[in-house]
Amino acid sequence: MDKLVQGIAADGAIRVFGAITTDTVAEAIRRHQTSPTVSAALGRTMTGALMMASTLKEVDRLTVKIEGDGPVGGITAEANGDGKVRGYVKNAVAELPSKSNGKFDVSGVVGKGMFYVIREAGFDIGLRPEPYVGSVPIVSGEIAEDFAFYLAKSEQIPSAVMLGVLLNNTAPFVAASGGVMVQMLPGANEHLITMIEDTIAHAPHLTSVIGQDTHPSELVKLALGEIDFQILDEKDVTFECTCSMDRAKSMVSALGREEVASMLEEQGGAVMNCGFCNEIYTLSEADMENLLKEQK
Ligand code: ZN
Secondary structure: OEEEEEEEEOOOOEEEEEEEOHHHHHHHHHHHOOOHHHHHHHHHHHHHHHHHHOOOOOOOEEEEEEEEOOOOOOEEEEEEOOOEEEEEEOOOOOOOOOOOOOOOOHHHHHOOEEEEEEEEOOHHHOOOOOOEEEEEEOOOOOOHHHHHHHHHHHOOOOEEEEEEEEEOOOOOOEEEEEEEEEEEOOOOOHHHHHHHHHHHHHOOOHHHHOOOOOOHHHHHHHHHOOOOEEEEEEEEEEEOOOOOHHHHHHHHHOOOHHHHHHHHHHHOOEEEEOOOOOOEEEEOHHHHHHHHHHHO
16 A cells, blocks of 8 residues: 655654655556656656645645646646545657666656646635646756755745656556655754755665555655654555546536537437546436436
């Protein structure tokens, strides 16, 4: 089971998050059939979004949108404070050759553009909140650096972020996936961030320490080195979409009586595809007739 932890260090001057997302990213890849490089990009974005959303209430949500001019065309990940995340990309099959060091060319598929974070409070209880949108240019396209840059520039939180997705050749294709996010709160000693950045620069790759039973606090330890920390909260992480057959029906119904009637006549039903999770909902003739009855 994937897990997310949050904690504090340095007498509360540092907030830390650690996440293991191996199964969650595998589920996203299974649903969207993404190419290897796009899988790495989507997995990193989903993991970063989960950690950023981790302090939210369950009914709030946070969306990260990366809109670059690279072949993937755009990446979206949406997470809530309850460890649920969903995500998709514009072009799932985009691919580029690996870089000379053998790594996926994530920055190449992402390209240049903008990195957005959209926060919506009370979304799931129907408050229809005015979203708060922050944005920065894409500075790296490797995604971890982009999260750190966003937090520093847009939210004035100096941060260090590590994200890693290790793929293999057989389904479910994800050998390991996880991340760490270290945030400096107001009053934190400036030397701390330098120290942590140095620790991270010399740390082994995240994915090399993620095994079957690895706890996300081990990833936090990797980033903090000698600095003691305290885990305050732990939650399960899953890929979960908010779509359902009921929602698909109400979306078809919202097209209006005339449209529903013509779909029934011409196609004998309707097929709805959820963009976030690629789930397909097939409405039968009887479903359509019921929708028409309800509209009377
Ligand atoms: Zn869905």
